[in-house]
Amino acid sequence: MIGDVIERSLRQRSPVIPVEALVGNCDGSRMPEIVADRLTEEVARKLVEVCPTSALGMYELEDRRCLRLSYGHCIGCGKCADAGQGAVVVARNFTRCGVAKEQTVRLWDIDGRAEMTPLAPSPEEARGQIHSLLQRALNVRQLDAGSCNGCEAEITALTNPYYDLERFGIHFVASPKHADMLLVTGPVTRNMAEAVKATYEAVPAPKLVVAVGACGCSGGIFAGSHAIVGAVDAVIPVDAYIPGCPPTPAMLITGILEVLRRRIAK
Amino acid sequence: MREDTPSLFPNSGRASSGTAFTLPQSEDGGAARLVTIFGSLDPHGARRVRYVFDAGKPAYSEIVLPAEGPLRSIAREVPAAAWHERELHDQYGIEIVGHPDLRPLVFHDNWPDGVYPMVDRVDDVPWSKRDYRFLQVQGEGIAEVAVGPVHAGIIEPGHFRFSVVGDTILHLELRHFYTHKGTEKLFEGKSAGDGAMLAESVSGDNCFAHAVCYSQAVEDACGIKVPPRALALRLIGLELERLVCHISDIGGLCTDVGFSVAAAYATRIKESLLQASVQCCGTRYWRGVAVPGGLRFDFDSARVAELAQAVARAFRDFSKIARLSLETPSIQNRFEAAGVLSREAARDLAVVGPVARASGIDLDVRRDHPYGRYSEHPIEVPVTHYGDVMARARIRISEAAVSARLIQEAAKSLPDGGVFTPIASQGDVQGFSAVESPRGELCYWVEARGGRVTRCHIKSPSFQNWPAMPLAVAGNIIADFPLINKSFNLSYSGCDR
Ligand code: SF4
Ligand code: SF4
Numbered sequence: 142m143i144g145d146v147i148e149r150s151l152r153q154r155s156p157v158i159p160v161e162a163l164v165g166n167c168d169g170s171r172m173p174e175i176v177a178d179r180l181t182e183e184v185a186r187k188l189v190e191v192c193p194t195s196a197l198g199m200y201e202l203e204d205r206r207c208l209r210l211s212y213g214h215c216i217g218c219g220k221c222a223d224a225g226q227g228a229v230v231v232a233r234n235f236t237r238c239g240v241a242k243e244q245t246v247r248l249w250d251i252d253g254r255a256e257m258t259p260l261a262p263s264p265e266e267a268r269g270q271i272h273s274l275l276q277r278a279l280n281v282r283q284l285d286a287g288s289c290n291g292c293e294a295e296i297t298a299l300t301n302p303y304y305d306l307e308r309f310g311i312h313f314v315a316s317p318k319h320a321d322m323l324l325v326t327g328p329v330t331r332n333m334a335e336a337v338k339a340t341y342e343a344v345p346a347p348k349l350v351v352a353v354g355a356c357g358c359s360g361g362i363f364a365g366s367h368a369i370v371g372a373v374d375a376v377i378p379v380d381a382y383i384p385g386c387p388p389t390p391a392m393l394i395t396g397i398l399e400v401l402r403r404r405i406a407k
Numbered sequence: 408m409r410e411d412t413p414s415l416f417p418n419s420g421r422a423s424s425g426t427a428f429t430l431p432q433s434e435d436g437g438a439a440r441l442v443t444i445f446g447s448l449d450p451h452g453a454r455r456v457r458y459v460f461d462a463g464k465p466a467y468s469e470i471v472l473p474a475e476g477p478l479r480s481i482a483r484e485v486p487a488a489a490w491h492e493r494e495l496h497d498q499y500g501i502e503i504v505g506h507p508d509l510r511p512l513v514f515h516d517n518w519p520d521g522v523y524p525m526v527d528r529v530d531d532v533p534w535s536k537r538d539y540r541f542l543q544v545q546g547e548g549i550a551e552v553a554v555g556p557v558h559a560g561i562i563e564p565g566h567f568r569f570s571v572v573g574d575t576i577l578h579l580e581l582r583h584f585y586t587h588k589g590t591e592k593l594f595e596g597k598s599a600g601d602g603a604m605l606a607e608s609v610s611g612d613n614c615f616a617h618a619v620c621y622s623q624a625v626e627d628a629c630g631i632k633v634p635p636r637a638l639a640l641r642l643i644g645l646e647l648e649r650l651v652c653h654i655s656d657i658g659g660l661c662t663d664v665g666f667s668v669a670a671a672y673a674t675r676i677k678e679s680l681l682q683a684s685v686q687c688c689g690t691r692y693w694r695g696v697a698v699p700g701g702l703r704f705d706f707d708s709a710r711v712a713e714l715a716q717a718v719a720r721a722f723r724d725f726s727k728i729a730r731l732s733l734e735t736p737s738i739q740n741r742f743e744a745a746g747v748l749s750r751e752a753a754r755d756l757a758v759v760g761p762v763a764r765a766s767g768i769d770l771d772v773r774r775d776h777p778y779g780r781y782s783e784h785p786i787e788v789p790v791t792h793y794g795d796v797m798a799r800a801r802i803r804i805s806e807a808a809v810s811a812r813l814i815q816e817a818a819k820s821l822p823d824g825g826v827f828t829p830i831a832s833q834g835d836v837q838g839f840s841a842v843e844s845p846r847g848e849l850c851y852w853v854e855a856r857g858g859r860v861t862r863c864h865i866k867s868p869s870f871q872n873w874p875a876m877p878l879a880v881a882g883n884i885i886a887d888f889p890l891i892n893k894s895f896n897l898s899y900s901g902c903d904r
Contacts (some may be wrong), residue, residue, distance in 0.1 A: 156675060167683035171695060217573050218604050219695050219703070231689065283561045287586045289900045290563055291611020291692065297561050298681070301674035315559030332515045332585045333564060336556050362608050366590030367529035388612065389691065 156303050157247045158391075160271055163304070164398065167235035168271060168392035172384070174249070178254050179228035182206060185251050188229065191220040193364060194355065197344040199251075202272025212237055212370075213245040213358030216386035236261045238383045238392045239351065239399030242374075245358065245382050267395065274401050281397070282320035282344065286328025286337045286373060287363075291387040292354040295318040296324065298390045312398065313360035317343040322400070328356045329376045341377040351395070351400055352379045355386040362386075418636055424481030426472050426503035430522070431729050432877035434463040438484075440770075441757045442467060442841075443866035444491035444527060446474065446499040450835070454499050454526065459839070459850070459866075465776055467676040467839065468627035477502035487757035489873055498525040498591075498738035510539065513584045514904075516575075524583025524592055544570035544578050552885065556585045558626030563899035574884040579877040586903040594863035599625045599830055599853075600709045603698045606851070609865060610901030611692070612652060617851075618697035621863070623778060624851040625699035637701035638779045639827040641816045643711065644693045645779075645842070646810040647718065651680050652845035653761075653803040653810070654725050656896045660800055661732055664741045664891045669732045676721045683717035686710060687792035708821055722811035729804045733797070747793060750770050754761065756875045760847020760868045762895055766801040767792035772843035784813055794879075796894040832858030844868060846898065867901035 185208045189197045196214035213384045229379040237245050240261075248257040283296055299306040300313065314320050317340045329337050341350065351375040355361030360372050373379050381403070383396035429787050431439040438463040446456050454474040459467050472478065474495075480503045481490040492696045493512035495501045500523035503509060511518070517537035544551075550571055556564035565583035589594075590609055594602055606621035607614040626633060633641075658673025681691040687710045688696055696702055732738050748758070753766035763770050771788040773781045789805035790799045833855065847868035854862040872895060880891050 155676075169681075169691045171690060193604055196529050215606065216608075217695065223703075235575070281578070284557065285561075285563050285586070287588060289608040289611040289614075289902075290587075290898060291608070291614060291694075292469075294562065294612045294692070298674070302514065302671060302680050303675070303682075313561060317557075321521050327586065328588065330588055331517055332587055333556065334517075336564065336585070341840055356608075362590045362591065362605055364587040366593050367524055367532055368587050386608075386691075386694070392585045392852060 157305050157308070158303050160394070161268050163391045164250050164268045164271060165230055165234040165236045166395070168233075168391070169217055170385050170389045170392060172212065172232040172235050172237065173215065173217070173219070173229050174232035174257075175208070175249060176228050176230060177249055177256055178378065179226065180204055180208065180249055180251050182251055184226055184228045188221045189226050191219060191224045191308070193220065193382070194359070195279070197221060200248070202248070205253070207257065208249045208251055209246060209379070210244045210385035211359070213242065213360070213382050214351060215363050215384060216355045216366075222264075226254055229319035234264045235392060236264060236267045236399075238388065239396030239403070241379045242382055245384055256348065256386065260300050266322055266391050267310060267399070270402055271398055274398055274405065277401070278312070279322060279397070279401065280312055280314045280320050281322045281325070282314055282317045282340075283324045284337065284340050285316075285335045286325055286327040286357070286376075287330035287355065287369065288344060288356055292356070294388045295393060296326070296353070297392055298328045299393060304390045304394060305392070309398070318345065320344050322349040322351060322397070324351050324353055325373045326353045326357050328360045328363045328366070329371060331371060332368075334370050335369055337373075337376050348378060350379045351381045351383060353383045354388060355384060358382045412631070415687055425502070427479035427481075428470055428472060428473070429482065430457075430484060431460045431462050431468055431470070433461075439463070439468070441485050441487045442497065442848070443864070444488060445731040445852065445864040445866070446495050446501060447854060447862045447864070448526070454501055456495060456501065457852070461775075463730045467841065469839075472596060474499070474501045474814065477504045479504050480506035480871070481508050485757075486735050486755045487871070490870065494523055496821070497523070498699040500526060513587050515539070515584070521882050524589060524770040529592075529706045537553055539582075541568050541582075542578070542580050542683060546570050547576065554565065566901050569888075572887055575596060576880050576883055576885055576888070581873060583899060584903045586900045588904065590904040591863055591865060594860045597860050599629075599699050599855055599858055600862065602853070607694050609904055610867060610869070610898040613844045613846065613849070613901065614649060614696060615648045615693040615847055616842050618777075619645060619842070619847050619863075620840050620842040620851045621853065622697050622699040623840035623842065624853040625830065625855065627839065627840055628836035628853055628855055629699075629833055631830060631838060632829050633701045633828060634825045635780070635822040636705070639817050639821050640702060640706055640711070640826065641697060642780045642784075646813045646817075647680065647684065648693065649712075649845040650718065650722070650807050650810040651677055652896075653807040654680075654721070656803055656893070657725075657729055657732065657800060659896070660742070660796070660890065661738070661891045662739060662895050666732060666735065666738060669728050672724070672728045676725050680721050681719060682897065683714050687714040696829070700830050701825070703827075705826045711818050711821060715815055716775060718811055718814045722807065725807060726804070733800065733804075739797070741887075741890060742800060743795060745796040745887050746883055746894060747794045748875055750792060752875060752878045753794070756871070756878075758872050760844075760872065761799055761802045762872050762875065763847065764788065764790045766794035770848070771840050772848050776841055778816065778840065778842065784816060794894050799894040800897070830858070846896065847872065865900065865904055867904070869897040869899070869902040872897050873902050
């Protein structure tokens with residue numbers, strides 16, 4: 142019986158997705174992308190009005206009116222794309238994963254119809270650097286600080302034969318004492334705050350903390366609830382952020398590799 | 408929903424005090440199944456409590472009691488009410504008389520006494536330190552094993568307190584609600600449309616069932632008819648979600664007994680379905696698809712046909728793996744007779760979903776209380792009475808077959824036309840809806856005023872089923888706990904909300 146299975150395995154092609162096709166990929170995440178030359182003040186106002194989290198906002202900066210998009214707050218609901226009259230589309234690629242908080246925020250000069258924040262690396266640029274990273278081991282401990290389990294489902298998918306995280310030398314470990322990196326999902330609930338701190342303390346230094354998902358990055362759709370403390374960085378220090386609700390497995394891999402790259406570049 | 412006139416007998420002989428009512432009966436003369444109990448405020452801000460029962464008729468029945476004064480607990484006659492009443496006490500400060508265990512359920516040691524989020528202001532609740540006493544099992548050779556809230560693995564948080572003799576579990580006490588996010592309160596003030604996004608974040612792996620159930624409740628409240636094409640696409644999404652969940656559960660069970668080959672296949676098949684969903688509707692878990700009134704966007708019929716093909720392939724592979732697993736002696740050895748939940752216990756605790764059906768309770772919302780397009784498709788409901796891990800695995804495998812068939816049928820006969828009926832903002836409205844989610848009966852009750860939600864109650868199958876788990880693990884060895892837990896596959900976030 143087990144023989145049949147092994148025979149089948151041998152006959153089938155491996156479904157593993159090459160790392161080049163994963164880095165920067167965000168299919169299925171519904172992350173928005175702004176089309177700068179379609180921006181008008183009226184459209185920008187409309188976008189800010191429909192956004193259910195505070196991912197979109199308008200600012201005055203040095204006398205210029207700006208639109209701000211904070212991916213860490215974005216739940217990918219697509220309401221901005223519905224209301225944006227062509228000024229918002231679904232992103233085709235996304236490399237702002239595993240980055241510092243500032244890099245999850247983008248600003249556009251509305252009247253000048255141009256982006257003011259530096260461009261993120263293109264998927265090609267991001268991919269160009271990954272091979273140097275793939276010779277190390279990393280132990281990851283996932284910590285659910287109160288998520289809806291959507292982020293867990295996608296993190297679990299990282300071990301399936303399509304993503305096969307183990308091929309990069311990245312392992313999920315059972316104990317925080319064995320971990321180099323904490324991957325923290327969910328808004329930190331009041332009831333979990335103490336356990337989150339204790340888990341963080343249990344990870345030996347040097348440690349990396351990555352906030353995962355809109356909830357982990359900003360509280361997401363739960364921001365402002367009486368039963369949560371806030372985003373992960375309201376409770377423990379965070380090194381990097383992976384937006385998305387939930388981030389897709391490809392975004393998670395992009396993010397984890399980016400954290401490693403930044404760590405090595407230091 | 409039909410409202411029964413409650414027969415009130417405050418301060419009657421049966422209870423020392425507290426408002427009470429006669430428990431409804433089902434058609435066959437037995438007690439009606441408790442569906443949910445929840446509080447709300449009337450237009451004057453006075454607390455009231457709704458009890459929803461399933462008396463074996465297509466419509467659920469509802470009893471509403473004023474709750475400014477004490478209520479008599481029904482938990483002794485209806486054990487399934489115990490957690491519901493504890494939550495009422497925590498959230499509304501309603502006095503429950505005669506409850507066997509009124510320790511705080513939802514709020515932990517950090518929450519101050521006397522603050523009730525559904526009636527009080529909770530902008531800045533101080534941190535506190537109150538005591539919580541676990542049940543102490545005493546006797547020679549009894550040891551306590553405390554596990555969680557943080558577990559070893561990619562799992563949600565919860566606390567398990569085992570009292571063991573050697574390896575054998577004498578008693579398990581659960582402490583949950585670590586992921587409580589005040590979700591029901593967060594619905595207040597949301598527009599009816601935006602509520603769907605919050606519903607999607609109640610239990611991420613069942614997000615589509617939550618979004619559809621919430622939407623149906625709003626549609627019931629506003630008296631909206633959803634276009635047939637949207638209903639058919641919803642049916643496809645709901646059945647796909649069930650299929651994905653059941654495949655994932657069988658894989659998880661194999662993982663827990665170290666049968667890695669089948670486990671890896673299951674994750675591969677599951678992923679193929681998620682990727683097929685991206686091709687079909689741009690999202691892996693069908694987030695942002697359902698909305699009150701129908702769907703946010705239409706689907707390309709050719710893409711739906713491709714999805715149906717992917718489902719057919721996935722199901723073919725899955726049934727082979729599933730059969731092979733269950734025929735493997737080492738799997739049979741671990742699955743059979745492990746974690747037996749008796750029919751009586753399942754009935755007392757009003758357990759729902761695959762767990763109930765594996766313990767001899769014949770129950771399925773799709774057949775018993777049809778919604779959407781389900782009345783047009785015959786649903787076979789697999790039921791078995793063994794109540795062990797094997798029974799729960801077999802039920803899931805049989806259900807996966809039904810889901811795969813329903814997806815094919817719906818995809819072949821996809822109606823034309825629009826997918827959305829706009830919702831006119833209305834006065835004071837209330838609506839109820841139930842959906843057979845992958846974990847069982849899921850209910851939403853929504854109250855709205857002028858198009859804004861004023862109250863939303865969520866009865867998740869996990870909230871209903873968690874209390875049954877300790878009964879299934881008692882007498883088993885502690886090493887079998889992860890397997891039994893997986894065979895229930897309950898959501899922590901769905902329970903805790
Ligand atoms: S997709 Fe993101 S930015 Fe756009 S409206 Fe939704 S939450 Fe806001
Ligand atoms: S980010 Fe989205 S998927 Fe992740 S926990 Fe929060 S609500 Fe769930």
